[in-house]
Amino acid sequence: xxxxxxxxxxxxxxxxxxxxxxxxxxxxxxxxxxxxxxxxxxxxxxxxxxxxxxxxxxxxxxxxxxxxxxxxxxxxxxxxxxxxxxxxxxxxxxxxxxxxxxxxxxxxxxxxxxxxxxxxxxxxx
Amino acid sequence: xxxxxxxxxxxxxxxxxxxxxxxxxxxxxxxxxxxxxxxxxxxxxxxxxxxxxxxxxxxxxxxxxxxxxxxxxxxxxxxxxxxxxxxxxxxxxxxxxxxxxxxxxxxxxxxxxxxxxxxxxxxxxxxxxxxxxxxxxxxxxxxxxxxxxxxxxxxxxxxxxxxxxxxxxxxxxxxxxxxxxxxxxxxxxxxxxxxxxxxxxxxxxxxxxxxxxxxxxxxxxxxxxxxxxxxxxxxxxxxxxxxxxxxxxxxxxxxxxxxxxxxxxxxxxxxxxxxxxxxxxxxxxxxxxxxxxxxxxxxxxxxxxxxxxxxxxxxxxxxxxxxxxxxxxxxxxxxxxxxxxxxxxxxxxxxxxxxxxxxxxxxxxxxxxxxxxxxxxxxxxxxxxxxxxxxxxxxxxxxxxxxxxxxxxxxxxxxxxxxxxxxxxxxxxxxxxxxxxxxxxxxxxxxxxxxxxxxxxxxxxxxxxxxxxxxxxxxxxxxxxxxxxxxxxxxxxxxxxxxxxxxxxxxxxxxxxxxxxxxxxxxxxxxxxxxxxxxxxxxxxxxxxxxxxxxxxxxxxxxxxxxxxxxxxxxxxxxxxxxxxxxxxxxxxxxxxxxx
Ligand SMILES: Cc1cc2nc3c(=O)[nH]c(=O)nc-3n(C[C@H](O)[C@H](O)[C@H](O)COP(=O)(O)O)c2cc1C
Ligand code: SF4
Ligand code: SF4
Ligand code: SF4
Ligand code: FES
Ligand code: FES
Numbered sequence: 001x002x003x004x005x006x007x008x009x010x011x012x013x014x015x016x017x018x019x020x021x022x023x024x025x026x027x028x029x030x031x032x033x034x035x036x037x038x039x040x041x042x043x044x045x046x047x048x049x050x051x052x053x054x055x056x057x058x059x060x061x062x063x064x065x066x067x068x069x070x071x072x073x074x075x076x077x078x079x080x081x082x083x084x085x086x087x088x089x090x091x092x093x094x095x096x097x098x099x100x101x102x103x104x105x106x107x108x109x110x111x112x113x114x115x116x117x118x119x120x121x122x123x124x125x
Numbered sequence: 126x127x128x129x130x131x132x133x134x135x136x137x138x139x140x141x142x143x144x145x146x147x148x149x150x151x152x153x154x155x156x157x158x159x160x161x162x163x164x165x166x167x168x169x170x171x172x173x174x175x176x177x178x179x180x181x182x183x184x185x186x187x188x189x190x191x192x193x194x195x196x197x198x199x200x201x202x203x204x205x206x207x208x209x210x211x212x213x214x215x216x217x218x219x220x221x222x223x224x225x226x227x228x229x230x231x232x233x234x235x236x237x238x239x240x241x242x243x244x245x246x247x248x249x250x251x252x253x254x255x256x257x258x259x260x261x262x263x264x265x266x267x268x269x270x271x272x273x274x275x276x277x278x279x280x281x282x283x284x285x286x287x288x289x290x291x292x293x294x295x296x297x298x299x300x301x302x303x304x305x306x307x308x309x310x311x312x313x314x315x316x317x318x319x320x321x322x323x324x325x326x327x328x329x330x331x332x333x334x335x336x337x338x339x340x341x342x343x344x345x346x347x348x349x350x351x352x353x354x355x356x357x358x359x360x361x362x363x364x365x366x367x368x369x370x371x372x373x374x375x376x377x378x379x380x381x382x383x384x385x386x387x388x389x390x391x392x393x394x395x396x397x398x399x400x401x402x403x404x405x406x407x408x409x410x411x412x413x414x415x416x417x418x419x420x421x422x423x424x425x426x427x428x429x430x431x432x433x434x435x436x437x438x439x440x441x442x443x444x445x446x447x448x449x450x451x452x453x454x455x456x457x458x459x460x461x462x463x464x465x466x467x468x469x470x471x472x473x474x475x476x477x478x479x480x481x482x483x484x485x486x487x488x489x490x491x492x493x494x495x496x497x498x499x500x501x502x503x504x505x506x507x508x509x510x511x512x513x514x515x516x517x518x519x520x521x522x523x524x525x526x527x528x529x530x531x532x533x534x535x536x537x538x539x540x541x542x543x544x545x546x547x548x549x550x551x552x553x554x555x556x557x558x559x560x561x562x563x564x565x566x567x568x569x570x571x572x573x574x575x576x577x578x579x580x581x582x583x584x585x586x587x588x589x590x591x592x593x594x595x596x597x598x599x600x601x602x603x604x605x606x607x608x609x610x611x612x613x614x615x616x617x618x619x620x621x622x623x624x625x626x627x628x629x630x631x632x633x634x635x636x637x638x639x640x641x642x643x644x645x646x647x648x649x650x651x652x653x654x655x656x657x658x659x660x661x662x663x664x665x666x667x668x669x670x671x672x673x674x675x676x677x678x679x680x681x682x683x684x685x686x687x688x689x690x691x692x693x694x695x696x697x698x699x700x701x702x703x704x705x706x707x708x709x710x711x712x713x714x715x716x717x718x719x720x721x
Contacts, residue, residue, distance in 0.1 A: 002383075003381075003382065003383025003388070003391070004382045004383050004384065004390060004391075005390060005391045006269050006273060006390050006391070006392075009260060009265055009266065009269055009390075012257055012260045012261065013260050013261050013263070013266075015257075015261075016257040016258055016260065016261035017261045020251070020258055020261055020262075032249070034249055036332055036335050036336060036367075037328075037331060037332075037335060037365075037367055037368075038328075040367070066252045067252060067253070067254075068248075068249050068250060068251055068252055068253060068336065069248060069249070069253045069332060069335045069336020069337060070248060070249070070332040070335060070336050070490060071248060071249035072236075072237075072240075072245070072248060072249070072489045072490045072491065073236060073487060073489045074488050074489040074490070075486070075487055075488035075489060076487070076489075079249075081249065090228065091231070096178075097140070098140040098143075098144075098178040098180065099178040101140060101178070102178045102179070113228065115228055117178075118228045119228075119234070120228060120229050120230060120231040120233075120234045120237070121228050121229075121230055121231065122230045122231035122232060123231060123249075123250070124231055124237050124240070124242060124248075124249070124250075
């Protein structure tokens with residue numbers, strides 16, 4: 001990667017903004033696993049592996065799995081956020097391997113929010 | 126191939142297997158045989174169908190009835206009803222989650238609703254390992270602005286205008302600190318980040334470094350431009366491996382992108398950043414000790430002045446700020462000092478991150494405008510106490526340098542000044558909520574033990590004085606205290622505060638002083654009545670059931686690990702002291718405080 005100039009910042013911003021907003025590359029769904037120290041301590045890595053495994057099995061190329069830091073509510077970790085294109089992001093709490101697999105198949109793939117484990121919809125800002 | 130009337134597909138995937146699907150399958154097969162249905166109903170094992178959380182799951186065809194969470198006990202009913210009589214068992218079926226609209230909006234959940242995110246602006250939103258995502262959320266835009274549109278003095282002015290004060294504990298105005306350093310002449314200057322985070326219960330700095338390391342790098346680079354520095358260090362405790370790993374990666378990426386290193390963004394400005402791993406001594410968080418430690422010497426404080434802004438790392442002018450302070454810089458540069466100063470109270474601007482822990486439901490990191498009341502933080506955001514029969518007692522603010530704030534101050538607006546008036550300090554933002562099962566003398570003892578352990582030993586008042594104070598507190602907790610000890614504690618505290626060299630000693634007696642101020646009666650109970658009202662200090666508990674209070678519920682009897690309690694229905698419990706190991710499990714389990 002060449003060193004950036006000021007104008008490059010805006011270019012990256014525009015390009016990646018599209019990506020994180022799911023618009024480019026035909027991505028339909030983004031799953032974020034919150035992996036701060038306390039998330040990891042409470043099993044976020046296992047959750048991430050479960051998500052990757054289900055993604056593998058599903059063969060889908062339009063689902064992105066990503067990680068992010070602490071979501072703030074450490075006592076309800078592991079937490080994930082599932083965001084389908086043009087739908088509000090949904091945050092799930094106390095996710096484990098099995099719940100992750102179900103959320104993947106029922107919500108990420110089929111679009112049916114798993115209300116029983118959902119904490120909230122929308123995002124903080 | 127034989128034809129069956131019905132098929133029962135039971136999941137044998139990993140999830141359901143772990144939930145006992147193999148046993149359920151065997152039970153089903155046996156029961157089907159027993160009912161003479163073996164030729165009519167096929168039992169088939171399938172792979173995971175994604176419903177593991179409700180495992181073991183099974184589907185019956187025709188019809189596609191979906192059963193969840195099956196247990197061996199459900200089997201006879203299921204087979205008789207569904208397969209023999211043809212009546213699906215509703216009780217065991219999967220119930221569709223209620224409609225979407227019962228999920229509350231993030232904005233309606235009190236935990237999130239009362240928060241305002243500046244330092245934590247990117248939390249949960251970006252991949253901490255992707256610099257592109259940081260840039261996509263306006264990252265490094267402030268740096269670009271600072272490097273191309275602002276003079277060093279403009280930067281300092283903007284930060285001064287914002288009213289930002291150091292978030293590492295002292296609350297010193299950040300803009301002023303930068304200005305001192307800017308005005309000190311010198312070819313070589315340094316910019317440092319304090320990520321030593323030693324307060325028990327604090328984890329805000331760790332979390333920022335883990336979730337958003339670029340926000341710290343960007344803030345530091347902007348300050349470097351303002352004071353004319355080209356080198357910087359992040360001093361991070363080695364106990365934070367994930368933070369270090371992510372920061373390291375962030376520095377590499379930023380250097381690769383030309384956002385660190387030589388000729389940043391082609392503007393001719395250079396700034397190099399390194400990580401220094403500290404061994405995690407609390408005193409190394411003190412600024413002068415931290416600098417010595419980076420120099421490779423033993424981390425001991427030295428007297429100030431000279432202040433680091435004049436003579437800091439390697440005796441060069443140095444700016445040191447806390448992680449959270451740094452994370453506030455970029456938004457101030459982008460949105461302006463006036464915007465930042467519009468949030469908060471007269472003397473404390475912006476937001477503060479608190480690490481909310483202890484006896485509170487929503488343990489976590491919260492960022493609120495300065496001036497938010499303790500009640501809002503503890504009850505609305507924190508969701509109150511987890512144990513219904515327990516009452517709020519106090520909240521400990523500022524860690525070992527701080528103090529506890531009792532109930533009558535719950536409506537206190539949290540800012541630097543008000544917290545000091547209540548006898549505590551903002552500190553770095555540790556907030557430990559305590560219910561009435563907490564003994565305040567024991568709490569004071571705990572923090573004194575911490576201070577005594579962490580004292581570097583350089584000056585006598587701190588080294589010897591804290592040891593003496595700890596001994597007295599231990600004596601009181603053991604029931605050997607005398608009333609004169611209280612005066613002695615106060616005397617020693619005043620002496621240490623006056624004469625200790627660094628902040629550790631100067632503030633170390635605070636937890637004792639604040640508990641003496643608000644909970645003196647609890648000290649007196651320990652000393653005169655030889656009782657620990659919160660029943661924490663083992664030596665002062667009789668381990669006797671007070672029959673007048675006992676509601677005969679038997680909870681203590683069930684909980685005792687060594688069978689020292691006898692109890693029968695409608696009879697009060699009794700503790701056999703010859704068997705009791707004084708583990709306090711019964712006390713924790715008695716909702717009626719009947720064990721004294
Ligand atoms: C014993 C002691 C421990 C300290 N530990 C820390 C610490 O862990 N993190 C921190 O940022 N500041 C700590 N400080 C405060 C620092 O000395 C310094 O004031 C601060 O890092 C300056 O940054 P700020 O102005 O952004 O708060 C400590 C001070 C003392 C006396
Ligand atoms: S006050 Fe305590 S920690 Fe600070 S220099 Fe003196 S002995 Fe060391
Ligand atoms: S738990 Fe308390 S109230 Fe219940 S039997 Fe034991 S002492 Fe009595
Ligand atoms: S203190 Fe522990 S050992 Fe003693 S009676 Fe209670 S539960 Fe049993
Ligand atoms: S580290 Fe995940 S919520 Fe705290
Ligand atoms: S293992 Fe049974 S549904 Fe996943």
